[in-house]
Amino acid sequence: MTDLLANLGLGFSIALSLQNLALCFLGCLVGTLIGVLPGVGPIATIAMLLPITFGLDPVGALIMLAGIYYGAQYGGSTTAILVNIPGEATSVITTLDGHQMARQGRAGIALGTAAIASFFAGTVATLLIAALGAPLTKLALVFGPAEYFALMVMGLVFAVVLARGSILKAVAMILVGILFASVGTDLETGQERMTFGLAFLADGVDFSVLAMGLFGIAEILRNLDHTETRDVVRQQIGRLLPGRADIKQATPSVLRGTVIGSTLGILPGNGAVLGPFASYAIEKRIAKDPSRFGNGAIEGVAGPESANNAGAQTSFIPLLTLGIPPNAVMALMVGAMTIHGIVPGPGVMTKNPNLFWGMIASMWLGNLMLLIINLPLVGLWVRLLKVPYRLMFPAILMFCSIGIYSINSVPTDVMFIAFFGIVGYALIKLGFEPAPLLLGFVLGRLMEEYLRRALTLSRGDPIVFLERPVAAGLLLLTAVVLAAALLPSLRKSRDEVFTEA
Amino acid sequence: MSEPIGGSGRSNGPIRGPQSVVGGLGLVALGVFAIWAGGDLPQGTLGAMGPGLMPRWLAIGVAACGVALVVAGLVKRGDPLPPVAWRGMLVVVTAILAFALTIRPFALGPVTTPGLGLIVAGPLAILIGGYATPEARLRELVILALFLTAGCMLLFGDLLNLPIPIFPTFVIEAISGSISTRVLLRIAAGLLTLGGLLGLALGRGSGRRVDVAPHSMTT
Secondary structure, three states: HHHHHHHHHHHHHHHHHHHHHHHHHHHHHHHHHHOOOOOHHHHHHHHHHHHHHHHHHHHHHHHHHHHHHHHHHHHHHHHHHOOOOOOOOHHHHHHHHHHHHHHHHHHHHHHHHHHHHHHHHHHHHHHHHHHHHHHHHHHOOOOOOOHHHHHHHHHHHHHHOOOOHHHHHHHHHHHHHHHHHHOEEEEOOOOOOOOOOOOOOOOOOOHHHHHHHHHHHHHHHHHOOOOOOOOOOOOOOOOOOHHHHHHHHHHHHHHHHHHHHHHHHHHHHHHHHHHHHHHHHHHHHOOOOOHEEEEEOOOHHHHHHHHHHHHHOHHHHHHHHHOOOOOHHHHHHHHHHHHHHOOOOOOHHHHOOHHHHHHHHHHHHHHHHHHHHHHHHHHHHHHHHHOOHHHHHHHHHHHHHHHHHHHOOOHHHHHHHHHHHHHHHHHHOOOOHHHHHHHHHHHHHHHHHHHHHHHHHHOOOOHHHHHHHHHHHHHHHHHHHHHHHHHHHHHHHHHHHHHHO | OOOOOOOOOOOOOOOHHHHHHHHHHHHHHHHHHHHHOOOOOOOOOOOOOOOOHHHHHHHHHHHHHHHHHHHHHHHOOOOOOOOOOOHHHHHHHHHHHHHHHOOEEEEEOEEEEEEOOHHHHHHHHHHHHHHHHHOOOOOHHHHHHHHHHHHHHHHHHOOOOOOOOOHHHHHHHHHHOOOHHHHHHHHHHHHHHHHHHHHHHHHOOOOOOOOOOOOOOOO
């Protein structure tokens, strides 16, 4: 306990430095902004802003990126409530009751509830990260290459199972991602792999180029082909703070949502996305009068919103302690860490305690800032909602081009974002999710390295993965989860969680 | 925009899930291509894995997933191919290429493009890119380009000091020595902003902008 306090103290001393505070604020502001703006998701933004953070010190850079991430979660719920368009995947559920509340003239209360619920959940989740971080890291330190390999396999499989859509397609995407990662100079032998003698492929496919193309450009292309009418609530936003009756109604949902969200967020798959869905399903099931749901029930906002934010925070746990990114945003974080010369994994906490604890402390500060930024500025956000997309996307296009050019100063990088943009668009059109591809890509090189090392140590005997209890346990769990997900009955209930409501 | 192929997915020849079949064929093609591309790499043994081992097995895995998808598409009824917005794709790609080719001198075989710097490449990307949607309005895009270019020049060139060429190479050569590029940058950014403000003011005077919610996002 004293350790925890001392560590948190260290964290706050770093997060409260003027520079980091400013970066955290900037991150939250930019995050909210893009969460609110139509057609720009957190993944695209982080990919876009990666180049700008290269000049910062690693702690500041990651604090800012993290701020963008949870800022976008907040902003996403604002659009969900006011425009009935989820700013991003995890706020889909908030549209159901949040927008109904807004139609009934209770937009302010919906926004206020969402903000307060998120803040509460964020606080709990931050404490959870601080408490769990240390023991998990110690556990991870006894891991050898075999265990790491098994862990990564598990992380990837969980990501597949917890995501929506076809499992087969997601597996294929992961494999493609790892395959992409193997392009370039082989780390061990120095031999060039699948580079076709092209100089710009010698270092492999650039992470920022891939991410910006798959998420930034492809997102634009996708938005360009469907009409979406924005139906901004014209009614008064009204009072922001929920009344006593509302609080009484919402509190239990917030508590449940927080528990559900934080638990699912820790899972090494993309649990954070599942959180709001699960929370909504549970709230609806245990409600005395389920018919209120979909017609502006405050629990339908409070529960999923807290689950959403709690999951967003706790999904940092697998990243910070084990170095395994649970979703595409975290994969971008891994990319950012690697670019700053930090190897993600259990070593981060011992080698870079400043980074680890500074980031955790900044998360709580960020949540506080969001509460302060969001509630009074709602009017401004509403006005931003009216920016038409036809002006948004040329701007994004230019930012992406400048950002990617500024990394290496080579025009071919810029051309490649166009290429990967088309690839990403084709994937979306064919029903493939690009996120698992990015996860596979980020983990690919490390996985190969661990696999090689494990097999070298065992003199080529693959039984090593079954002899070592931890590795065997992880792989067994992976197999069970995968098999279970493929079973028809469970598969149905998995689909149900996503289509509920 | 093309018509969705395969119609509503009702018995349309042997292909019941066109989306899966096309996706699967794509994966098979990628897998085969990767096997070919990595064919010359030594495989090594499990104890001492060569550089070719992992890519080979991954490629086989990808191709296997592809085969499974094709089979699924032949057996099970699935989604049709969604329509593709060719206009958006072509225009966006053109805009990005225009930026890449003009930002700095780039040798394309025997031809070398002139390096025009951000001050030309940026607006070019916006003006071309804007036409990805039929809703594009030239005046709006010009104003946007002026403001954004000024902002980006100050942000990336002045504040963040990123190594990005701002002005055309011939301008830099012409003025070399007489005025510092940073001063020039600020003057140019100021002029662009003025131009943008002028555009806004003129627009307000002449036509009224139809700019009320609900907006249609695009197309």
